[in-house]
Amino acid sequence: MKPYAQLTPEERKEEHARLQTEFSALKAQGRQLNMARGKPGKQQLDLVSDIFGLMQDPKDYVSDGIDVRNYGEMNGLPAARRLFADILGCKPEQVFVGGNSSLQLMYDAIAKAYTHGLLHSPRPWCKEETVKWLCPAPGYDRHFRVTETFGFQLVTIPMTDGGPDMDAVEAAVKDPAVKGIWCVPKYSNPEGVIYSQETIRRLAALSPAAPDFLIMWDNAYCVHEFEGDYVPFPDILSVCAEAGRPDMVFEFASTSKITLPGAGVACFACSEANMAHMEKVLAPQVISFDKVNQQRHVLYLKDKARTLELMKKHAAIMGPKFRSVADTLDKEIAPLDIASWRRPKGGYFVSFNAMPGTARRTLALCKEAGVTMTSAGATFPYGKDPQDSNIRIAPSLPPVEELEQAMRVFCVCVKLAALEKLGV
């Protein structure tokens, strides 16, 4: 098949008719397939469910002399803080280990800035006239929504192959109303981009007008390669400290996609000064998080080296799914010259750029044929993609056979929407 742009109107009509027949046949199969969210599949859950076999021996109830079953240790078991420090490359005293959700910890950091202020805030953000927030896009819809729910103005920053467009970021932070930026530095959601050294250096070297400017460093996929070897990443806390702004960043991570998405352990990491501030503002809210589950994870993951071994097993499940998606796109869509995408080596998504103006139509067609995807626009602030082009594909949940069916439907829909746009 030639690129669609090179087809004659007659050829386009023929192709459209052929695809409509195929679409009707797929639709008639009445399948319900889901590629909406980065949910691990059952095989991954089963892989780690031996974690429930732990905590059988009373000696496991005690960690560093602390009975993990009782109240106490607000900022987490020391052993759990050491585990995350090992993974993230920072110091244990810079780590706060919480409950099952890094999203909750991120929300809470922003909420505390809003209600009480951060360490260097002149006042709580709820007392500010306007708060603006930088959103590299395409990005993670749940990030954008956290800052939207507090009424911040979301400012779109274009993404490049090396991370957020730093010229745009450096210009934006001159505005004292700009209070922070969302970052997913490794295998960014959804593009799978790894921030370049240069991007990271420039982020740490920012001189924002706001004294309490905050880099929200969501290292969600820090050890999540499914292709090739583990890619080391710098400790952002050290990088910011070396640049003279140790308090400008909060890092987040979790085991949601290492052990269990519903029942893992999450943490944040920050400078010691920020930690002291957070302990003060968190004390009225928290006695302690679930230290039994923290202990279960300490016993299960042990350290970074064993964690990376486990991630190889996840890769053996995830790799084939991502290869299937990319291979299908290469075969079905690439020759038509109507879309672009990356072939990520880690993370949970494939970012697909359909022909501008066709993303919503593509996903409406998918839905008609029983395939649920992340809604169009979700990867942009306020759910509005100015190009109506970006689509986030989440291949992790369905088994490979279902994924192949879903991708078949998806490709037909991408083509139909493109032909409609070109005119048939």
Add this chain to the structure above:
Amino acid sequence: MKPYAQLTPEERKEEHARLQTEFSALKAQGRQLNMARGKPGKQQLDLVSDIFGLMQDPKDYVSDGIDVRNYGEMNGLPAARRLFADILGCKPEQVFVGGNSSLQLMYDAIAKAYTHGLLHSPRPWCKEETVKWLCPAPGYDRHFRVTETFGFQLVTIPMTDGGPDMDAVEAAVKDPAVKGIWCVPKYSNPEGVIYSQETIRRLAALSPAAPDFLIMWDNAYCVHEFEGDYVPFPDILSVCAEAGRPDMVFEFASTSKITLPGAGVACFACSEANMAHMEKVLAPQVISFDKVNQQRHVLYLKDKARTLELMKKHAAIMGPKFRSVADTLDKEIAPLDIASWRRPKGGYFVSFNAMPGTARRTLALCKEAGVTMTSAGATFPYGKDPQDSNIRIAPSLPPVEELEQAMRVFCVCVKLAALEKLGV
């Protein structure tokens, strides 16, 4: 021994000298004993640690067709909602099951009122000039601290034998700045009072000037008798609904003192209209809480009847500790007529009223002799007891032998402080 007030100055001096010798001897033993917080003791933790043996069978990973290990079900597993509804006497759809901490859920309800507003709020509370909050006292220091951290003005409401002084409450809610009240309706913290039917009726019948007035109904000790039979309690959601104000109350409960304090499951319950509002404001914050631990609790506790059976076993551990405290006070302090206390039948505390003006001194002496107690004043707003009288005794953590030693120290300190006050 006669009442201290009837002693001659000479007799007081003799008694004081005798007590000082005893105090020095106790101090010389160099013990470190802790009655500061309502922490369950090790025997109670061991009692329920067979809960870790659950979740071994893959069929337990699925509840009502939901894989409990994956993301989803923000407001909790349906089976967990049914369990708490059974215990609280409300409907499952009125229950939101969260993580390990009811304090966090309480904080969050207040935080959402502050940042976003409640269902009937004209505006978020952070936009109000002044927010006032009713604090029945003696009460729970962590409650007071939550409302203090958001800058609310704490208004002390006297406690009576049947709960908060309702005349004072009814008068206070005429002020539109008064936005809510803390309540621990069963075995109140620290007094162990059960709210009377009349108190509950009058609370539900309140006509506050604030349209978004909120009753924070912390049913922390709903099934926590350690003496005698289970005492039924009314479903506050129904009571408020029948009084025509279904949205005025949020109820809270947890298994922190049923299973594990660090690793239990907490919930809130509210009207369906409030639930819809909370789901909307919580959606940006939460994907889901730890459903594995929810499932563990469903399998372990099963229903209200089995939960009450388990509470009998806790009572067998707690009962002797509370009897030891009350018996010691009856024997050592009662004849002196220098203090008063209740003999609670449930909950986690004994509320002790020392001779006015001696609580702080008593606890300073205790500390000197190695006994840590909840700090004086903690049971009042801002940590300031106007009488300097109330002391919260928390007998749950130490084994009975240690508790007896601690109570011996405590009684000597109470007497010494009283004699100092009377003049020696």
